[in-house]
Amino acid sequence: MQVTIHGGVGEKGRTCIGVAQAGTRILLDVGVDTSSPRGLGYYPAIGRDELRRLDAIIVTHAHEDHVAALGWCLANGFAGRVLMTAESAAEMGATLAAYATPEECALAARIAPEIIAAGQDFGIGPLAIRTGRSGHVVGGVWCHLGAEGRSLGYCGDVVPASPVFAMDPLPPCDLLLVDASYGADRVPAAERGGAIRRWLAAHPQGAVLPTPLSGRSVELIGLIEGPIAIHPSMRAALSEQIAAEAWLKPGIAALLAARLAAAQLWEEGRPLPPAPLLCDDGMGLAGPSRAALAEARRVGHPVLLTGHIPKASPADAMRTAGLADWLRFPTHPTLPENAALAAASGAARVLAHSCDAQTARLLAPDIPNLVADLKPGDSIEI
Template sequence: MKLKIHGGVGEKGRTCIGIEAGGTRLLLDVGVDTSAQGGPGYYPVITPDELERLDAIIVTHAHEDHVAALGWCCANGFSGRVLMTAETAAETDATLSAYATKREQTLARRIRPEIIGPGQAFALGPIGIRTGRSGHVVGGVWCHLQADGRSLGYCGDVVPASPVFAMDPLPPCDLLLVDASYGADRVPAAERGGAITHWLAAHPQGAVLPTPLSGRSIELIGLIGTPLAIHPAMRPGLAQQVAAASWLRPGIADLLSARLAEAMLWQEGEPLPPAALLCDDGMGLAGPSRAALAQAARDGHPILLTGHVPTGSPAAVQLAAGKADWLRFPTHPTLPENAAIAAASGAGRILAHSCDAETARSLAADIPGLAADLRPGDVIEV
């Protein structure tokens, strides 16, 4: 079994991992790099010939750095099978509307994805595949692949200790790709959450919190104890996630439903509410967060950023200007959590995705077997 890096290893964003075994070729995720929007580094590093020869694409979840290049793949030669969970399929078009061209979105809409579920085992040619809940979003899965007597674990994006989403343990594997989005961060999730609740309590006039619709928004709803507000367009998607109880930790759905029912509604053109206003996306590049961030900056209204802030995004501009604060909300593993995942896998070789090479090198002391100097275009044997 061979692995080829098309994006996301040695860099942040455009996660895309190629797998080949016994003549079957597939991709794990097809993301974009939002920091390179409009530039040559936006899409995965993969040729039209490689796309034409692909048998399938497996999408782990519907965030832009994992799915937004799906239509681009179709535009450049891909015509194979697409596999994802029903929840990911339901959210993909909204992601492409924000991060893909109209033509790419149109091509992606023609796809009839094959629906997979957590815990499901299936095969693509000689490659046996298992999935499990990732703990990152409703519909998010990790993947375990086996062929030629060797096995590979691909975390996608995972959260081992989410207070809202459930994560299933990964099976043992020979090579493991860990979600290193947070690099060497060792701060426990409870401490991160406490810092956010303290910040919100200190801003009773309310604040704008740009956040992705899927995943982090639901976790913030569970965390926030102050008055809450959302954009009306978010309510159906949030309600759908809360209703997907099989992806959630036991007992959390009732709390989330009650908080969502209490939430104020805000939309463009209205005064910003005296509440924690959740608005997607998390960077101000698309959705209602674009208008909310601009209005908050004009009005001197507090802004709290809680996730990745791509270079050049409206969120980054406000942060650089001193008009926003940033407190990381835990939606990826800390270094100790990644070390534990790696140790439990028994893998002799580890790759770190969603981080640059320098960050990967900083992890090697705590994660034995981590290969830190790989980049897009590199091919390795599993």
Template sequence: MKLTVHGGIGEKGRTCVGIEHGGTRLLLDVGVDTSAQGTAYHPAITRAELERIDAIIVTHAHEDHVAALGWCLANGFSGRILMTAESVAETDATLAAYATPHERALAQAATAEIIAPGTDFVLGPITIRTGRSGHVVGGIWCHLCAGGRSLGYCGDVVPDSPVFAMDALPPSDLVLIDASYGADRIPAIERGAAIKGWLAAHPQGAVLPTPLSGRSVELIGLIEGPIAIHPSMREALAQQIAASTWLKPGAADALSARFAEALLWEEGQKLPRAALLVDDGMGLSGPSKAALAQARREKHPALLTGGIPKGSPADLMLAAGEADWLRFPTHPTLPENIAIAAASGAGRILAHSCDAATAALLATDIPKLVTGLKPGDTIEI
């Protein structure tokens, strides 16, 4: 197998990895980089290359993994699209925020084939297995085998989520780890305690911008005080909480009870005395755009808990001291990535969703990590 970097390795955002073997070509994820402008926003892949791609596998419906799907269709891709039913249901909302209307329409008109986690399938000579990622409802990792070699692609994973279940990744010759958190060593329990303490110290309420899928559900399970959401989020969150096969045992009942207590807030209303969860893009789109703007005007507390796109409203608020940041654990910490790499038995490891400097730093703790790769580079597996 040959791996080609189209995005997300040597940089953060626009995750997209090409795999080729025996004349079959596929892409693992097709994300955008919300911090970038111009051509760097989409994967680094040409129209001629897209015309030769047989299939796209999407691990989950966050913007840095799926938001370029319509762009691919507009630029020559006409192959198969594979993702879980839950990711299919969430993709349109992501494209509404991060794709052009034309790209979104092309994706809406396309038919995706449904992946069932834990079930093997084949694309040409490549056998593919998937499993639950622990990151979001509908999120998967991928394991590819061909020609006696194997590749493990984590996508985004959370080995020890208190809410979502993650299946063990099979051994691989090469594994791509989720390095979104770089060298962060702080465990989930400590991060969760810090967020609870911060919220307790702000009883007047706070705005928490958060992706609609994944972290919003985990925060509902974590937060002990009043919770509020935007009405547009209600249906999607209810569906995620009801998807018990993706959750850890007992999580659905606890989440349902907390969700039933959630207040509703929408634009034009006073900010509530509650932890207000609003999606998405750290103020770039969705109800978080209005909520953060109102918080800034009224000097209302705001807590950022995830990645912060450069130049986003949240980024500007943080720089101005108008928001605080406590990263909630929705990606692996360094000790967890060390464990994933060791368990894989891989002779070589790549890190996605981090820049080159971060990858070089990780290599001191993960000796088999290959550094220096960037979009356009290839590697034989």
């Protein structure tokens, strides 16, 4: 089994992993790099000839760094199968609308993804594929691929200890790709959540919290104990996520539904509310967060950033100017969690995706089998 890096290893963003076995070729995820200008560095590092030869693309979840290049792949020769969960398929259009061109969106809208379910076993050519809930988002899965006695474990984005979303155990594998979005961060999720609660308590006048529509928004609803506000366009999607109880920790759905039902509504052109305002997309590049951040900047309203901040985004500009604070919310594994995943997998080799090579090298003392020098264009044999 040959694994080729097309993005996301040795760099942050555009996660895309190629797998080839006995003439069958697939991609795991097709993300974009929102820190790069639209062009070669924005899309996966894969050529037209390779795209034409692909049999399938499996999408682990519908965040931009995992799915937003799907239309670009179609525009550049891909004509194979597309597989994802029903929840990811429902969310994909909104993600592409924010991060893809109109042509790419139109091409992606014409396909009918094959629906897979967490825990479902299926095959693509000689590859036996298993999936499980990732703990990162409703509809998010990890993937395990096996052939001829060798296997690959691909985390996608995972959260081993989410208080809201459930994660299934990963099977043993020979090569494991861990989600290293948080690099060498060792701060436990409970400590991170406590810091955010204390920050919000210190800003009773309210604050803008840009956040992705899926995943972290639901996590924040579970974290914030007082009143919250949202943009009206978010209510339906948040309700659907909360209603998908099979993806959630037992007993959490009722609490989330009650907090969402009580949420204030804020729209563009109105004063910012005296409550934490959750507004997607989390970066100020698209969605209601663009207007909310602009208004916060105009009136000097507090802003709390809780996730990845792409270079040159409105969120990045505000943080650089001292107009926004940043506290990382735990929606990816800490280093101890990744070390535990690697040890439990029994993998002889481990790769770190969603981080640059310098960050990956910092993980090696805790993950002894980590290979930290791969980059887009490189391949590794299992």
